[in-house]
Amino acid sequence: MRRVDAVFWGVLAAVFLAGLALTEVMANEYYFNAMYVILQATIMAVAWNILGGFTGYVNFGSAGFFALGAYTSIVLDKALGLPLPFLILGAALMCGLMGLGVGYLTLRLKGVYFAIATLAMAIVLETFVNNWSYVGGARGVYLLTPEKHLWFKSYIQMLFVAMLGLALGCIAISRYLNASRLGRGLAAIRDDEVAAECAGVPTLRLKLVSTTLMGAMMGVAGAPYPFFVTFVDPLSAFNLFVAVNSIAMPMIGGTAHWLGPVIGALLVGTAQEIITVNVSSELNVLLVGVMLVVFITLAPQGIVGLAQKYWKRRRG
Amino acid sequence: MDLFSNAIVAGILLGAFYAAVAVGLAITFGQLDIVNIAHPAFVIVGSYCTWIVNSRLGLDPVLAGVLLTPFFFVAGAAIYRIYYAAFERTGQESLSGLAFFFGVMFIIEVVLILVYGVDYRLVTAGYIGDTIEIGYVGIPYRMLVPCLVATALTLGVWLYLSRTFMGRAILAVAQDRLALQLMGADPVRIKQFAFGLAIATTAIAGALLIIIGPVEPSVGRVYIGRAFAIVVLGGMGSIPGMIVAALILGVVETLVGTFMGPSWAPAVAFGVLLLTLAIRPSGLFGRQ
Numbered sequence A: 001m002r003r004v005d006a007v008f009w010g011v012l013a014a015v016f017l018a019g020l021a022l023t024e025v026m027a028n029e030y031y032f033n034a035m036y037v038i039l040q041a042t043i044m045a046v047a048w049n050i051l052g053g054f055t056g057y058v059n060f061g062s063a064g065f066f067a068l069g070a071y072t073s074i075v076l077d078k079a080l081g082l083p084l085p086f087l088i089l090g091a092a093l094m095c096g097l098m099g100l101g102v103g104y105l106t107l108r109l110k111g112v113y114f115a116i117a118t119l120a121m122a123i124v125l126e127t128f129v130n131n132w133s134y135v136g137g138a139r140g141v142y143l144l145t146p147e148k149h150l151w152f153k154s155y156i157q158m159l160f161v162a163m164l165g166l167a168l169g170c171i172a173i174s175r176y177l178n179a180s181r182l183g184r185g186l187a188a189i190r191d192d193e194v195a196a197e198c199a200g201v202p203t204l205r206l207k208l209v210s211t212t213l214m215g216a217m218m219g220v221a222g223a224p225y226p227f228f229v230t231f232v233d234p235l236s237a238f239n240l241f242v243a244v245n246s247i248a249m250p251m252i253g254g255t256a257h258w259l260g261p262v263i264g265a266l267l268v269g270t271a272q273e274i275i276t277v278n279v280s281s282e283l284n285v286l287l288v289g290v291m292l293v294v295f296i297t298l299a300p301q302g303i304v305g306l307a308q309k310y311w312k313r314r315r316g
Numbered sequence B: 001m002d003l004f005s006n007a008i009v010a011g012i013l014l015g016a017f018y019a020a021v022a023v024g025l026a027i028t029f030g031q032l033d034i035v036n037i038a039h040p041a042f043v044i045v046g047s048y049c050t051w052i053v054n055s056r057l058g059l060d061p062v063l064a065g066v067l068l069t070p071f072f073f074v075a076g077a078a079i080y081r082i083y084y085a086a087f088e089r090t091g092q093e094s095l096s097g098l099a100f101f102f103g104v105m106f107i108i109e110v111v112l113i114l115v116y117g118v119d120y121r122l123v124t125a126g127y128i129g130d131t132i133e134i135g136y137v138g139i140p141y142r143m144l145v146p147c148l149v150a151t152a153l154t155l156g157v158w159l160y161l162s163r164t165f166m167g168r169a170i171l172a173v174a175q176d177r178l179a180l181q182l183m184g185a186d187p188v189r190i191k192q193f194a195f196g197l198a199i200a201t202t203a204i205a206g207a208l209l210i211i212i213g214p215v216e217p218s219v220g221r222v223y224i225g226r227a228f229a230i231v232v233l234g235g236m237g238s239i240p241g242m243i244v245a246a247l248i249l250g251v252v253e254t255l256v257g258t259f260m261g262p263s264w265a266p267a268v269a270f271g272v273l274l275l276t277l278a279i280r281p282s283g284l285f286g287r288q
Helices: A004-024 A028-055 A064-081 A083-108 A111-130 A156-178 A182-192 A193-198 A203-222 A225-229 A241-255 A259-278 A281-298 A302-315 B003-030 B038-056 B061-088 B094-116 B139-161 B165-175 B178-183 B187-212 B217-233 B238-261 B262-279
Strands: B132-136 B138-140
Touching: A004 A156, A028 A064, A028 A156, A028 A203, A028 A241, A028 A259, A064 A111, A064 A203, A064 A225, A064 A241, A083 A111, A083 A203, A083 B262, A111 B094, A111 B217, A111 B262, A156 A182, A156 A203, A156 A225, A182 A193, A182 A203, A193 A203, A241 A259, A241 A281, A241 A302, A241 B094, A241 B138, A259 A281, A259 A302, A259 B061, A281 B061, A281 B094, B003 B038, B003 B138, B003 B139, B003 B165, B003 B187, B003 B217, B003 B238, B038 B061, B038 B094, B038 B187, B038 B217, B061 B094, B061 B139, B061 B187, B094 B262, B132 B139, B138 B139, B139 B165, B139 B187, B139 B238, B165 B178, B165 B187, B178 B187, B178 B238, B217 B262, B238 B262
Parallel strands: none
Antiparallel strands: B132 B138
């Protein structure tokens, strides 16, 4: 194992253990709520970046994938009463298939069509859910928080630890992808798709792999959401804010590197929690939009890009 | 039969209005290759400006929309300047440019909510509320007036693009940018003018939207699908194709709304869009 790898896995294990330790020492549930929201945003940002940052295709329909994950887990819970890990698996499968389908339909065309198709997918899904009374339709659906929560003190603590594990898993996958042969193929597509095709990169197949992976990860982020909020309606699940966040966070952090979306999500997510509590949630929403536009116009490489530039200059 | 013929007529009226919403996008997305996903958000801004002018000064909403066009033109030209400097010049438009307009759309919506709240706003004019009856088909004026104004707007833009010097220059920049440059014309200036023109049409489209019904900030989202579906189905930048596509969408949407329930209507546009992309991405009138 290379030293960098050892450090990476060490940090990952340390973060997970620290999360477990927190559930023992910290009693205030608010902090677990806040951290859950930030971790959820981290998974969404990492997932978006697999397609947006590594491959260069924009997904506007993140909220659609997220909500599909949430509603898949509602249906599986209602119909079969499966435990949480199976709900997450089911949501990953469903959203992965959705990613594959949308990708298969539009990725042979120009990238723009894929972006618009993802937006279309989100609205078509929302209309279906609005008209499907089994999952509550437009009125929404209430869920009971399950009684059992393993050895944790409360259900939210268990959800937090589950989300932490999932987020770390997604980060590991994204890091592996970034450095692997597959990731280099994706980067070739991003930089010049025609050249990549001519050089023998199986572009369509690689693009489909990355949309499927992106969809599955977003489904994973959405699956525990119904149990976190206990009330889900189409308006909150398909919220445009989810889509904006999952674009803004990688763009602010930096899209080319696997660390970019993680940094972006942690920074922006923490700032959002602080602003929502201390100022107002409307201002928080506006701030993300403004930061997104400012960053992509003035610093398109994001924070990671700025840092890399700074280090290069210092080394001479 | 009664219901059916009423739905067809209402669909045609609605379709003509959709053409006015999409005509600006046909210029930016179809001709200039700028994926202005914020286009419907500008239409909503047009509606709100019309509402302000109408409620403060008591001007007729259509007149208000027309008076607003110069301001929208300037705003559009300025936005294109930013877009060009930040993305087009550096070749970043495919990823960052898209995200830029997405961000602009989001900011417009949130600012409108922050300033005016999520209440529905409406305009007043003498003709809103009246209906003319022809046989068993009823035509409300709040649909007829937008239909007529929208038709005038769409045909005006079409004539402008195909008959005038500047219009042909816009078509030329879409076809071959380099050749235009070799002729001594500045493609950036032409594109800036065209983008301004496209945003100017949203002022009128916004005025028509708020005549048809009350408007709140998030209404724009449904129009993203409608506008893009119309432009793609119409064959990317072909104005006659776009008019046909708008009428088709208006009629299909009204039929679905009448016979399946209005809550299904938003899915129609996006369904049409997905189908077009999957089956015939070059659209009805597109060049293959």
